[in-house]
Amino acid sequence: MDTSVICPRFETAISLLSQRWTGLIIYQLLSGPQRFSHLTEVIGISGRLLSERLKNLEVQGLVTRTVYPETPVRIEYALTEKGYSLKPVMDEIQNWSQTWVDPV
Amino acid sequence: MDTSVICPRFETAISLLSQRWTGLIIYQLLSGPQRFSHLTEVIGISGRLLSERLKNLEVQGLVTRTVYPETPVRIEYALTEKGYSLKPVMDEIQNWSQTWVDPV
DNA sequence: TCTTTTAGTTACTTTATGTAACCTATTATA
DNA sequence: TATAATAGGTTACATAAAGTAACTAAAAGA
Structure with a gap:
């Protein structure tokens, strides 16, 4: 009989990254705070899902939302420390992709 | 005007890991070749999706499928070099989770 | 008042995932 | 010889998530 179980913390972490678009959003925000409309364009995600x-990322403390009451209003999304600390993960994915993914 | 685009190789890599269960399967196979039924139990995935x-992972060259014609038949799934080289990615996710994910 | 701009939301269609019952091959057992 | 047990799946159907496109809110300038 085998009682092995996957580490629950790892499972939580990877379920975050296994959600479609979430990894790309975090990756994109690594290059600095960005606006809603910019994220939709660069990532190619619909407004609905973005x-x-x-909202989820904010609730989980990975992203902050800042309103600049200009005209028209500017809203910027940025990584928190918790979000930014996923950089090593993203770097390793990047690194792997350079070796193992064919160029387009 | 902004022409920035996300690296296509990175996008390919993260779309692989963004597919539900795929990351967990790879993580689990890092500890060695395993059978179909063992994977379903440990991961908690249905036979249909596993x-x-x-099959996808085999097509993409990340996993191999080996048949041992014993009784009853034994079929083992194992990582290829391409699959195993995702270990640093998994290690970083593990690492992040130890710092940022609450224990259950 | 009418238009423009950003940041969304709503309603609806399509695709992915979850669930449970079923199938096949091989050998052990009654 | 029939029956059952086991591994490794597949099929059919229900539910949930994602894609698409049209619409809305708020604020200020023409």
Whole structure:
């Protein structure tokens, strides 16, 4: 009989990254705070899902939402320390992709 | 005007890991070749999806499928070099989770 | 008042995932 | 010889998530 179980913390972490778009959003925000419309364009995600994902990421403490009451209003999304600390993960994915993914 | 685009190789790599269960399957196989039924139990994935995922991973060259014609038949799934080289990615996710994910 | 701009939301369609029952091959058992 | 047990799946159907496109809110300038 085998009682091995996957580490629950690892499971939580990877379920975060296994959600479609979430990894890309974090990766994109690594290059600095960005606006909603910029994220939709660069990532190629719909407003509906981007909105949903950013709300989740905010709740989980990975992203902050800052309103600049200009005209028209400017809202910037940025990584928290918790979000930014996923950089080594992203770096390793980047690194792997350079070796193992064919260029387009 | 902004022409920034996300690196296509990175995008390919993260779309692989963004597929539900795929990351967990790879993580689990890092500890050695394993059978179909063992994977379903440890990961908590249904046979239907595990079968689908393993086929994809085989096509993408991350996993091999080996048949041992014993009684009853034994089929083992193992990582290829390409699959195993995702270990640093998994290690960083593990690492992040130890710092940022609450224990259950 | 009407238009423009950003940041979303709503309603609806399509795709992915979850669940449970079923199938096949091989050998052990009654 | 029939029956059952075991591994490794597949099939059919229900539910949940993602994609698409049209619409809305708020604020200020023409």
